[in-house]
Amino acid sequence: MADTLKRPPFDPELEATLALLGDQLPPSITPEMIPLLRQGASPFDLSVDDVLAEAGIARRDVTIPGHDGDEIQVSVLSRQGRTGIGPGVFHTHGGGMILGDRFVGLQHFLRWITEFDAVVVTVEYRLAPEFPDPFPVRDCYAGLVWTAEHADELGIDPDRLIIAGASAGGGLAAGTAMLARDEGGPALAGQVLIYPMLDDRDQTISTAQIDGVGVWDRTSNITGWSALLGDRRGTADVSVYAAPARATDLSGLPPAFIDCGSAEVFRDEDVAYATALWQAGVQAELHVWPGGFHGFDMMAPHTAIAQAMVAARDSWVARVLGD
Amino acid sequence: MQELVGRLTALDPEASETLKVVAYFDALVAGGVGVQALVRGAAVLSGTVAGASVGRRTHRVGPDGDRRTDDAATDGEIQRHWPARSITDGNVWLEREGPRHANDDMIVERLALAVDLVGARRPGEAASALETAIDAKRDAEERRVALSRLRLSPSRDLRIAALPLSHEVAVDVAPSTVVATPYGLLRAVVLGADEKISGPAGVGVPRRADELPESFRTAVLALRLLPDNSSVVDAADLGVVLAAVSAMEQVAAQQPDVVALARLDARARAVLDELAAAESVRAAATALGMHHSTLQARHEALTNELGYDPRSLPGRARFQLARLLLRLVAAP
Incomplete structure (x- = not known):
């Protein structure tokens, strides 16, 4: 802690939330904690199906070919009784590349289904360290290709298909969008990168600032990237699809929405990615919320700053989906 | 989810x-x-x-x-x-x-x-002015303006008492405010040089009104040194001991003498308190309601455990300092 740089203070409402929930999850996640974290459901959990039923959303699980043709699952989520063709969202969930399932981040896109009439396809990509890079991003890409190929039967207008993900899912969404560009994959109308995890190199000021504090600190981030990349982390042997921050050519990518907090590890890589997109002539909208720790909109959705974050994000999605 | x-x-x-x-x-x-x-x-x-x-x-x-x-x-x-x-x-x-x-x-x-x-806290309110007057981060000019709003002369000797919020005081008697500190919300009350206050309270050292942050700092320290929930600790009574405690706070938890006291149970620490304070072992036994010879044996055992005799002259100083530091370490 002694070497930690001075960081922007947390927003007071977020600081208060951390004071209550800080003991649920330590700031630093180390590799030996992965099995335990995978077991433990948070005490605040509601079951997915209860949440979906309450929101009037139908769920259909489909087994599809993933990376190398192995079977993976996706869930197709849409408003109950929805007919016809409308916007689509391909979703890649968060969890540091090591945790979570395809319903993590449900609250991010629930309103896109109920209010914008979107069909969401959310993919159960395989997790590191058991399935290291390129499994996660290649599973996601396979899911995107499947979604585009089945757009008609899913009720998705191929011109209004976007990709979205938060945290590790944001990094996977950015990497998947790049794969789609480079391998002649589906055209995307937009990429929603919610506090995305983009850079394995651990060299930003923000990662040095968020060390032993907040949510998903420097140690946790190294744990996640090391699980994904093993000894390759931080070396020249990392693809741009695994760590999109390394890409030098961002031209031809879909318009991007990027948001993050000013007090999180990903701040600097997220701001740099938005800047690089603009420099490559790609449209991007960037929001850095002052005093926000990682994932604050999920942990403290009642706060003024979380509501502002969600409103800005939903506004972008509404514009891109043509709602 | x-x-x-x-x-x-x-x-x-x-x-x-x-x-x-x-x-x-x-x-x-x-x-x-x-x-x-x-x-x-x-x-x-x-x-x-x-x-x-x-x-x-x-x-x-x-x-x-x-x-x-x-x-x-x-x-x-x-x-x-x-x-x-x-x-x-x-x-x-x-x-x-x-x-x-x-x-x-x-x-x-x-x-x-x-x-x-x-x-x-709205500007102009008395509580807001007092918060400024005791805040070490404000510059001297800001604090002087706050004092004039409180109608306190900068050269007058005053003390600040720090109280837990649960301790209700008649707030209309003296200027008071509630301050957020690393130890939670505390009430700060202005006390004249000779005014008394009931416990629980920590009383800061007397200072000119334009140096009140130091009185508040020592008041908070004194409050954290309270032996129990009803007493008053006056920083002025501690003198150089307060300075020593303050200087050692960061390293207190690693001091072997503090660690040794922390390992004991509350009853053993109460016995040590009495042994160190009493005129004689016999007087300590009476105060503790123990038999004289039982306490004698306990005294020897504790002396062995600590590695020093809390009744000897150097042992008393060692024990008192370690005891105070333990309170700082143990407080939430």
Whole structure:
């Protein structure tokens, strides 16, 4: 802690939330904690199906070919009784590349289904360290290709298909969008990168600032990237699809929405990615919320700053989906 | 919905979670939020609509953090069965229908306190001026302006007493304010050079009014050194010991003498307190209600365990310092 740089203070409402929930999850996640974290459901959990039923959303699980043709699952989520063709969202969930399932981040896109009439396809990509890079991003890409190929039967207008993900899912969404560009994959109308995890190199000021504090600190981030990349982390042997921050050519990518907090590890890589997109002539909208720790909109959705974050994000999605 | 992180939701309706309620509002007050955020906090913790009317403004917020304007059950009229409290210039309440939850009263209490604090912080209020006058981070000029608002002469010798919030004082007697410190919210009260205060309280060293931050700093330190919940520790009585304790705070937890005391149980520490303070072992035995020879044996055993005799002259100094440092380390 002694070497930690001075960081922007947390927003007071977020600081208060951390004071209550800080003991649920330590700031630093180390590799030996992965099995335990995978077991433990948070005490605040509601079951997915209860949440979906309450929101009037139908769920259909489909087994599809993933990376190398192995079977993976996706869930197709849409408003109950929805007919016809409308916007689509391909979703890649968060969890540091090591945790979570395809319903993590449900609250991010629930309103896109109920209010914008979107069909969401959310993919159960395989997790590191058991399935290291390129499994996660290649599973996601396979899911995107499947979604585009089945757009008609899913009720998705191929011109209004976007990709979205938060945290590790944001990094996977950015990497998947790049794969789609480079391998002649589906055209995307937009990429929603919610506090995305983009850079394995651990060299930003923000990662040095968020060390032993907040949510998903420097140690946790190294744990996640090391699980994904093993000894390759931080070396020249990392693809741009695994760590999109390394890409030098961002031209031809879909318009991007990027948001993050000013007090999180990903701040600097997220701001740099938005800047690089603009420099490559790609449209991007960037929001850095002052005093926000990682994932604050999920942990403290009642706060003024979380509501502002969600409103800005939903506004972008509404514009891109043509709602 | 298996999340990487939990989500802040309403507290358990059955189990009392006082510490969480206090921690939440303390953090908000320390962060300098407005009334709206305080009401939002009460709503999310209680899981029901919370409200505050301050002067002519009414704030109502639902547990999802949304402002409520339309579905007012009443026109700002507080139902008799709702948990509610009056504040300086209005009321706060929870719109709880059905049985009360375990934390409702605590939430309303802390909301009331916090809304009053936020109100008192408005420039021009006496509490705000005192907060400035004892704040080491303000420059001398700002503090002088605050003193003149408090009608205190900069050259007058004063002391600050630090009190836990639970200790109700007659606040109209002397200027007082509530301050967020690393040790939670504390009440700071201005005391004249000879004024007395009842415990629990820590009293700071006397200082010219324009040097009150030092009196407040030593008052907080003294409060943290309280041996029990009713006494008063006066920093001026501690002299160089206070300076030593203050200088050693950062390394206190690693001091072997402090660690040795921490390992003992409360009863053994009480025995040591008496042994170190009493005129004789016999007098200590009487005070502790123990047989003289039993205490004698206990004294020898404890001397062995500590590696020094707390009744010898150097041992007493060693014990007293370690004992005070342990209080700093052990306090939350």
